[in-house]
Amino acid sequence: MSEREQPRRETVTLIDNATGRRVELPVRRGTHGPAVIEIGRLYKELGYFTYDPGFLSTASCRSAITFIDGERGVLLYRGYPIEQLAEHSTFLEVAYLLLYGELPDREQLRRFEDTITHHTMINESLKSFYQGFYHDAHPMAIMVGVVGSLSAFYHDSTDIRNPRHREVAAHRLIAKMPTIAAASYKHSVGEPIVYPRNDLSYVGNLLRMMFAVPTEDYVVHPVAERALDLIFILHADHEQNASTSTVRLAGSSAANPFACVASGIAALWGPAHGGANEAVLRMLAEIGNVRNIPKYIAKAKDKNDPFRLMGFGHRVYKNYDPRARIIRRMCHEVLRELGDDNDPLFELALRLEEEALRDEYFIERHLYPNVDFYSGLIYRAIGIPTNMFTVMFSIARTAGWVAQWMEMIADPEQRIGRPRQLYDGPPRRDYVPLEQREPARAAGGVHFQGEARVTD
Numbered sequence: 001m002s003e004r005e006q007p008r009r010e011t012v013t014l015i016d017n018a019t020g021r022r023v024e025l026p027v028r029r030g031t032h033g034p035a036v037i038e039i040g041r042l043y044k045e046l047g048y049f050t051y052d053p054g055f056l057s058t059a060s061c062r063s064a065i066t067f068i069d070g071e072r073g074v075l076l077y078r079g080y081p082i083e084q085l086a087e088h089s090t091f092l093e094v095a096y097l098l099l100y101g102e103l104p105d106r107e108q109l110r111r112f113e114d115t116i117t118h119h120t121m122i123n124e125s126l127k128s129f130y131q132g133f134y135h136d137a138h139p140m141a142i143m144v145g146v147v148g149s150l151s152a153f154y155h156d157s158t159d160i161r162n163p164r165h166r167e168v169a170a171h172r173l174i175a176k177m178p179t180i181a182a183a184s185y186k187h188s189v190g191e192p193i194v195y196p197r198n199d200l201s202y203v204g205n206l207l208r209m210m211f212a213v214p215t216e217d218y219v220v221h222p223v224a225e226r227a228l229d230l231i232f233i234l235h236a237d238h239e240q241n242a243s244t245s246t247v248r249l250a251g252s253s254a255a256n257p258f259a260c261v262a263s264g265i266a267a268l269w270g271p272a273h274g275g276a277n278e279a280v281l282r283m284l285a286e287i288g289n290v291r292n293i294p295k296y297i298a299k300a301k302d303k304n305d306p307f308r309l310m311g312f313g314h315r316v317y318k319n320y321d322p323r324a325r326i327i328r329r330m331c332h333e334v335l336r337e338l339g340d341d342n343d344p345l346f347e348l349a350l351r352l353e354e355e356a357l358r359d360e361y362f363i364e365r366h367l368y369p370n371v372d373f374y375s376g377l378i379y380r381a382i383g384i385p386t387n388m389f390t391v392m393f394s395i396a397r398t399a400g401w402v403a404q405w406m407e408m409i410a411d412p413e414q415r416i417g418r419p420r421q422l423y424d425g426p427p428r429r430d431y432v433p434l435e436q437r438e439p440a441r442a443a444g445g446v447h448f449q450g451e452a453r454v455t456d
């Protein structure tokens with residue numbers, strides 16, 4: 001091909017108005033979604049970093065796993081719409097899809113399910129870790145600790161440059177999360193740990209490990225089993241969210257995969273992320289009555305009040321969260337079959353949604369219910385206590401975390417994640433010996449910028 005026939009490379013030109021210098025930056029297009037401007041050369045050529053707190057316009061990696069179109073309310077796993085997977089698939093099939101990129105055939109699925117089932121036990125010595133936690137420890141605190149401590153085991157599978165080792169670590173994580181989660185719960189209620197059973201499904205096993213006791217077995221209700229499996233499908237991955245980005249960043253330094261997933265669990269815990277499902281139930285309980293809805297909507301709109309409507313709003317979805325639509329339907333079914341279809345909290349949730357969606361403040365800002373607005377009500381109907389809601393989320397998201405971690409390690413463009421900053425602290429200054437320093441003006445503690453105040 002002659003030079004004239006070469007396809008024109010798509011670029012964007014950035015001009016520094018102060019100096020007149022310009023740099024041509026390549027544009028890269030994916031399958032769907034906005035194209036990206038590659039800015040890797042920007043610092044070298046113009047001497048600038050880019051500044052984008054919260055990554056509003058920044059793609060941190062390339063990925064072929066999950067696609068979200070927030071404007072149109074679209075969520076695809078490996079190209080398949082979430083609605084189709086929710087209707088026809090199972091969580092383990094979705095986990096396979098996320099990990100390997102294609103839907104399995106019958107034999108591949110059987111082998112995968114068998115592998116996961118045969119990795120569900122945890123090392124006996126891991127059980128003693130639980131004894132170190134106070135009985136009222138939050139189960140997410142236990143999860144961070146115990147999952148992280150898996151990195152002290154399994155030295156046979158942690159050469160992350162070996163694809164087979166990565167695969168085994170991924171299988172172990174997906175398989176052991178329900179066992180670790182159920183044991184966290186058992187510790188918090190002072191009951192003995194229940195071992196996994198190979199004749200049960202992934203979520204059936206989890207429910208039994210949570211609710212069986214030595215004196216009485218637990219029979220899994222098929223509606224609870226299907227509902228939990230569906231919630232797990234909906235939560236399995238969500239491209240570069242806070243916890244997934246945390247797993248990737250930790251993994252970018254070639255850290256141990258179990259420790260990386262523990263860092264993801266820590267990021268998920270916050271109420272702005274996975275902790276929202278727990279916060280929704282607490283909020284509904286606090287609102288208490290439909291008569292109080294206007295008062296709480298006013299609080300959510302008041303900029304001087306830190307209160308937000310939990311389970312509302314999303315960084316990416318500026319249309320209805322497609323997962324919320326699916327889960328809302330399932331919520332009706334579960335409450336009809338297992339709980340109380342007239343559950344006052346469910347009625348309250350429906351009314352709150354209705355009134356918020358009519359309110360100019362929420363309309364203008366495109367604030368819609370997200371997946372966690374309804375998931376907590378389903379968990380409650382199944383009998384899962386509120387402090388376990390985010391733990392449930394972490395089990396499902398493990399499939400996405402390990403798929404994203406595996407993709408990242410195998411990516412030839414992968415480098416250690418090392419963001420830069422805009423430094424706005426004091427300019428260079430000389431050390432002042434203690435005896436020459438002025439007494440500090442603020443007494444009684446150290447003050448930091450913002451609200452944080454620490455005393456010793």
Ligand code: ACO
Pocket residue numbers: 054271272273274276300301307308309310311312313314315316365367370371372
């Ligand atoms: N209630 C009241 N106001 C809200 C809410 C809310 N839930 N969410 C956003 N807003 C307002 C903000 O105050 C802001 O208003 P302003 O433009 O007048 O300042 C505007 O909407 C935009 O909100 P941001 O906080 O800038 O949006 P961001 O994308 O940074 O945050 C987030 C998204 C964290 C999800 C936010 O909507 C929120 O806090 N929601 C409640 C917590 C929640 O449900 N989290 C779960 C997310 S889903 C998941 O992790 C599975």
